[in-house]
Amino acid sequence: MKARLILATTLIPLGLIIAAVPENTTKPYKLTADQLLEEVKSGTQFLQPDEVAEMVISKDPTLQLIDVRAADEFEKFSLPGAINIPLVDILSPEWEETINQDVKMNVFYSNGTNDANQAWMITRQLGYQNNYVLQGGVNYWAETIMNPEVPPTTSPNEEMAKYDLRKGAGMALGGAAETTQPVATAAGGGAKPPIQKKEKKKKVAGGC
């Protein structure tokens, strides 16, 4: 009984104070040039094709691929589930909700790395989060995922596992926009590395 009184007399006034004061919304919204340079140097925005392929195959709902190439290129070939936001339209208000959000993991891609990286820099400078770049773009994707090179038989196990994964991914994604699930699960021979999501925010294992 007494403990509850002490608790109530402490927490209720504190709660009242916190309810009454305006929320602290001062946060660095835009990055300074120095901060942006730091991020560019560390290259944390890049995702390897293997990581992205894993997410595509496992139908990870948090992944949103964004094709920043022109619409006609997008029509010809696109990665599964991608949406098209040409680089020139990146600031259009139509797409703001897609790019500035805290729900999904946006992955920009272009033919190479350049255009996608430019898209990332623009959005990053605006302070947007959760945007990433597919390393090497479509070209490197085709090279590694669609037509992986067979490593020499003397390669270490990791190399072979990587090749198996890529072969499986390539088969599953099949160049077409549709993924075929059975192939995805059959291939890889249990050698699939866990999906490595790049998360700025650290996950804490909680609960009692």
Next chain:
Amino acid sequence: MGPLIVNEIISENTNLFLAFIIGIGFGFVLESNGFSSSRRLAGMFYGYDTTVLKVFFTAAIVGAIGLLFLSLFNWIDLSSIYINPTYLWSTLGGGVIMGAGFIMGGYCPGTSFCAASIGKIDALAFIGGMFIGILIFTEGYPLWEGFYNAKFMGSPVISDMIGASRGFLTFLVILAALGMFWVGEWAEKKFAREDYKLNQK
């Protein structure tokens, strides 16, 4: 300005070390509150012992107020705090499974380790069951993959959904918690058991 690890004020290893210390503290608080007694935990469901509710709600509201005050003083950036993303259906499903296990086994994952560490056999059985569950989940993953990933909602927070400030919502939660403590202590009297004494050693 915190959080420490996100802003690289402390290293990953220091973070792990702090987690270790906090983990020991957590275990200590669980044990000193008698959470290694399955009767106490199951009492939450039957109403004869609501310590679980009181301890965890106290922790939650103290933590909430603490975070909001730290944010008010600019010592922590709340937007950098990791919020578990919500996958609605698997959250609900997991809640039901966890709740059922809680009532039947008299432990939740953390307290089962707490109880095992003081040598309780039933806790060891509970932990065994937990590993069987993990095995079934991982080996049968393709079966429930769709359910597991369904209705992804990002990391919504209730205060945004109802359009209230975080502070106001916290205040409401404090009032609700104190109300529940009152109801809980009423229930402890109402559903008291002859063979169970509150805070028994």
